[in-house]
Amino acid sequence: MSVSYINGVLDLFELAPIVFSEDDDFNTYLLLVIAFLFYFITFYFISKPKELIPNTKITKYKSSNLRPELIEKYKNALIQAMEKDKLFMDSRLSIHNVSKKLNIPRQYISEVINLHLNKNFQDFVNEYRVDAFVKNLQNDQHAHFTLFGMATEVGFSSKSSFNATFKKVKGITPTQFKNSIAKKKIIGTE
Template identity: 35%
Template sequence: MDRLVFLNIIAAIGVSVSLLLAFFLLSVKTGNKQANRLFATFLILTAVDLGGFFIYDFIISNLDLEIFRWTTCLLIMPLFYLYALSICYSDFQLKPKHLLHTIPFIVVNLVLTPRFYLATGIDKELIFEIHRRMPELYFFRILIEVQYLFYIISVLLVLKKYREIYLENYANASTSTYKWLLQMTIAFLVSHVFVVSKNLLRYTTYSDLFLSANVLVGIIALCITFWFVLKALNYPELFRGIDSKLELTKDILPKANLNLTESKNSQDPVINSQIETLKKYMANEEPYLDPSLSIQQLSNQINMPVRDLSVLINHHMNQHFFDFVNEYRIQKAMGILKNKTKNSLTILEILYEVGFNSKSSFNTSFKKYTDLTPTAYRNS
């Protein structure tokens, strides 16, 4: 089969799947409609970008529309960044300030206006033939790469903060949001490296491989799109956002008193009393058996302000809330596994009984504390 025909088929499939997934996201019932709408718009623009592979005849008669289509790629990464914010933070709302993310798109279209949009007749067709050597397009390509790098780094920073806040405030072992976004970011980065490498072939002695590289890029894009579909179908309620107003302990503690607090930690009778009271409550009342336990819920139960409890656990006890709670769950599980009268309980039954909600999370945490798998510990 001719490579161009094969590329057109791949692109057509990719566009169709992207649009179907966008429709699914817009129509599915979910608590986070804003995130779905952002991701659906992201997929629609991705489909527009892929569509350039197989609408050549239409392009020739609509050069202005084709030039505009090129520039829409500058909206894709901002949408992904806003999507990341919307699923990481449950209280995220789109605001007028987010329109600032469209500035590169607007600037490029203004730069292209004099010699591209305003050109007429044969001049426009000539420009379309030689556009790759025009300074406006060089500026466009450089801006794309700078923007892409900026948003990749921005999303990674959002994920870093999200993970730190999650570990300090939640005991649910599920990290689906973090993993999903991290996987997406890596997939985008890898695919973009392929696209850049493909585009560079035009300026080398291997320019004849450009079409073959386009086929490879099309296949990668199609695979990523199908992966999105599988994720969306299997996990329509995938994410649990956190409150953006939550602060990290290092931000709560007055920086001026941080070293003083650390040095007095072991000798402060008030702090030691609070720690003992907390440990006694955890041992006697077993709040950790609730899989969705958060630091806010625990603070309500022991009548301690959540900021004070966060500092107590994450700073004075030098543990993330996540690890603090899971340590009690593992100790409970170890007791059950050592109890010969409970040998009939399966590992799955035990992990649910002690407050975990996934086998992989339970196994990872158990091995972290004991250097053994639950099964190996029971056998030993």
């Protein structure tokens, strides 16, 4: 095809065409072979991209000074701050707030959460919020709240963010989850 296009341009300037082969059958077969090669290379690239593209390691924290004992200490402090101090209930919680509260440099908090807990800060906090929401949903004392009312109680500030986060963590919507709890209670009382 390339030779054909080049010959088309050469023909415009009244120059002699490039003759690849005089045999039209050969040209047709060659075109078919090239088309199949292109197809198989494309198919291989789509089906196994990791084999063609080298896997790069995260070098974001390459020059970190965190030692294993500090990593464990910071990880435990973060978990305790969420589970006991319930920092996640603050709807305006940021990594900077946590850094000040725990007196841990922000970049170390980020590194511990990203590399050693395998999530980002927002997902880390939101998982605690979803767990607290589920506990409240199962508690009859919160039965008079709407779903979003309960969500704001545990630190969510937007309904869309709450719904998206809940579905990401639990795999179903908050309403579906509530309905499944109601079904379990009905079956349990029968």
